[in-house]
Amino acid sequence: MLTDEQIERYQRHIALKEVGGKGQQRLLDGRVLIIGTGGLGSPAALYLAAAGVGTIGLVDADAVDLTNLQRQVIHFTPDIGRAKVVSAKEKMAAINPGIKVNTYQEWVRADNITGIIGGYDFVIDGTDNFAAKFLINDACVLAGKPYSHAGILRFDGQTITVRPGESACYRCLFPAPPPKDAIPTCSQAGVLGVLPGVLGVIQATEAIKFLLGKGDLLTGWLLIYNALQMRFTKVRVERNPQCPICGEAPSIKELRDEEDAATGCDLEKR
Amino acid sequence: MKLLVELNVEDPLYVTVELNGAIMERKNFAVISVKEGDEVEFLYFMGGGRE
Numbered sequence: 001m002l003t004d005e006q007i008e009r010y011q012r013h014i015a016l017k018e019v020g021g022k023g024q025q026r027l028l029d030g031r032v033l034i035i036g037t038g039g040l041g042s043p044a045a046l047y048l049a050a051a052g053v054g055t056i057g058l059v060d061a062d063a064v065d066l067t068n069l070q071r072q073v074i075h076f077t078p079d080i081g082r083a084k085v086v087s088a089k090e091k092m093a094a095i096n097p098g099i100k101v102n103t104y105q106e107w108v109r110a111d112n113i114t115g116i117i118g119g120y121d122f123v124i125d126g127t128d129n130f131a132a133k134f135l136i137n138d139a140c141v142l143a144g145k146p147y148s149h150a151g152i153l154r155f156d157g158q159t160i161t162v163r164p165g166e167s168a169c170y171r172c173l174f175p176a177p178p179p180k181d182a183i184p185t186c187s188q189a190g191v192l193g194v195l196p197g198v199l200g201v202i203q204a205t206e207a208i209k210f211l212l213g214k215g216d217l218l219t220g221w222l223l224i225y226n227a228l229q230m231r232f233t234k235v236r237v238e239r240n241p242q243c244p245i246c247g248e249a250p251s252i253k254e255l256r257d258e259e260d261a262a263t264g265c266d267l268e269k270r
Numbered sequence: 271m272k273l274l275v276e277l278n279v280e281d282p283l284y285v286t287v288e289l290n291g292a293i294m295e296r297k298n299f300a301v302i303s304v305k306e307g308d309e310v311e312f313l314y315f316m317g318g319g320r321e
Contacts, residue, residue: 238293
């Protein structure tokens with residue numbers, strides 16, 4: 001049962017026929033895990049807290065750095081040096097004291113990720129490196145956990161939602177991480193500060209739609225965004241029968257850390 | 271492969287090629303041919319924005 005305060009707080013949601021009191025209750029009963037409390041995770045965490053997602057997990061071992069503040073909007077200047085999960089939890093509690101925020105001040109690894117994601121309905125990948133991105137994909141696919149992937153660089157971003165066993169996963173698209181050598185780091189390549197905001201809010205939207213059971217998830221489509229041209233492109237992505245984890249003859253049957261993967265923000269050598 | 275060269279895709283290791291909606295296997299890049307009307311998408315690796 002929603003309290004009077006909740007009915008007032010979530011009135012704009014409740015007014016939507018696709019949400020209503022019932023949908024708001026689903027959000028309040030929902031559990032979303034956000035891995036990475038940085039550029040993508042900041043807006044996702046703020047909006048999911050505001051929306052009344054009842055339990056939100058935050059995973060990040062990092063502390064706030066001055067260079068983060070250009071885009072990681074959940075952290076403020078006085079937070080420099082503080083743990084990101086602690087800084088983020090404070091802001092979320094200030095927006096909405098009625099939700100529960102669980103913090104995991106650690107990096108995801110092959111030996112801890114399955115336990116962490118197990119307690120959540122939906123996972124948001126807001127990490128910045130390929131080792132984590134592949135690990136999150138593999139863990140979610142093996143656990144059958146729906147999740148949202150996003151990647152960003154410079155003025156470009158892309159995102160896809162994965163329903164394991166039903167829609168294409170990250171490895172259907174990219175079977176293995178790019179090699180470690182000669183990949184520019186994010187600090188070298190740069191990223192427009194508002195870019196992860198756009199992508200992180202799309203990821204939060206997917207989580208909310210998933211919890212509500214309304215609309216169409218971004219499954220089977222890779223959404224590609226270019227901020228300079230202000231162009232959104234959707235590319236159809238089918239499940240890949242050769243996929244090493246969700247294909248017909250998967251070679252990956254257990255989690256491992258991608259030690260050789262590039263750790264930077266990465267990528268396209270252009 | 272010629273298309274990758276023509277479009278100045280410097281390192282094919284960093285790109286996934288989709289032809290008419292299907293992901294092409296990297297080892298076949300050299301032998302896949304593209305005809306008029308085919309839809310080709312180049313998908314690039316993108317990391318995150320934390321650091």
